[in-house]
Amino acid sequence: MPTVHLVEAPSNLGLKELIPGTAPAVDQLPAWLKQWGFHEALQPQLVRTVPPPPYTGQLDPESGVRNADAVAQYSQQLAACIAELVQPGAFTIVVGGDCSILLGAMLGLKAVGTYGLFFLDGHTDYAWPGLSASGGAAGMDLALVTGRGPAKLTTLGGQRPYVRPEHAWSVGNRDMDEDYVAAITASPIPYVDLAELRRQGLRATAAAFLEYVSARQLDGFWIHLDVDVLDNALMPAVDSPQPDGLTYAELAELLVPLLQSPLAAGLDITILDPSLDPGGKITRDFVAGLQPLFTVLTA
Template identity: 30%
Template sequence: MSELTTPPEWGGPSDDPNDEQFGDVIEGATLDSAGDYDAVLVGEPYDGAVIGRKGAREGPEAIRRELAGTKTHHVDRGPVDSVGDLGDVAIPDDCVEGVQFAVQETAAAIYDAGAFPVFLGGDNSLTFPNAAPLLTDGTLGALSFDAHLDCREVRGDPTSGTPYRQLHEAGLDAFAVVGARHFETSTAYHEYVAEQGGHVTTPEAVEADPKAAVDEALGSMDGVDSIYVSLDLDVLDSAVAPGVSAPTPGGLTARELFAMLGRVAAHDRVVGFEVVECAPPLDDGFRTARVAARAVAHFLSGLGVAR
């Protein structure tokens, strides 16, 4: 198992005593205390498997910085509290497969501690080890907010394009992608997802009715025991999130994404969440890190709320 680094010191930057920010409520945590929180943050500074442009290894620090200054109050759900931070996974100097093995052991220890992890990536190759421990305890569905299907065949080392192929080969029981873009994934991979009984929702369907779109995706995995949720920030339109490995036009709006994340988090079978492909060196004015932090905030605000 990879070690977890010491959690950062949190603090809200506002000098208004009435402002409560995430930096004021997030606390450093350990594996022993992780289960005492509604959710725990886990940084994964790694981009050694990314197919496109690198930079996601700097994602966890940037997301934490933007989250620290975000106020805790959701207009409809009230303030968020009870969030811990386990620090970062110490990524080994190894091949991608070796990194995945080490991360999977760490993720398993976090689940075993009774915690609800929120992984801050990092590239999409870590989706496999983040979710794989859940395959050993009942049936599992993966709900992916992504412009791509990420189910390429593994040819040599895994990549950021292979995690869902790896999960399917390891026994994934259900799969749904929300926000999959036209002209972004090849026919063979769409056919593969269809053969696995997967569900694909386009941005047009989301625009028509975001809540119905995500409910349909969740409904496609009614038979599974637990659901793992992944957010690849390239699901957003490139104007909203330019700082990702593969930005493209025609994606979701931030408002659509936030509404769906809060709804998904309230689902009682959701057991883990990740945000991947935030690449600060590729960003413009911290826009991508800021929207990533807001996505985390909206997800946290939905945990345990009745839909």
């Protein structure tokens, strides 16, 4: 059983306001998950919180990214925390927040070794200001961590990329806009959309990724879980809902083999918006759906 660390990263810096004048509510997610039993089920040995700078939503004229300076500052703070916690026999879960917290996770891993990334998301997030409709870093995070985008966010601490593109697998996309998909298929990133994931099999995809990591002698890997990869009927409390998506059974089939690997360094969870789940039912079901993952980490 690994030593489980929990890092609360309540950042909404990477998102555009859904309601003008109202900051996105994903910064409430750590407290919201705790309220509905996530922390109790996970039983972490250590809990840390990395508070973010204030949200403004302003578009940075230099980079074309909202809150760019704040995202850069926060990513480096989060990276320092991650670099300290990632160690043999430990597993770190980072609860966001929005997907821009991935920058801090991968920058922190870069400081301690060469890591892969299993990027599980209903979108590719392989975009940059010229391709993004929102200007939010949360929709550009895979591009940014693999070195594509403005230097203000891709070269933090003089490092670039935080994970090599060929070491970052994009899995689960179901936004099939032609230009959007063309961007990632033209990149070195291994890409498995939702239809292909189901065609080749979830366990087979997990096994292929683990074999890939081992063959390249990586020090380990990180898992990014944007909850919008789940079926919209199960997880509508997200900022960019789409039809279809994974069931909780499929999610477990895919992630349990990865969590069982000694090379699994950690996992981040993003985008569940408490303001879109006022009664808590969606979140309760989410915590229950993660039980197979908790079992691996706490057994």
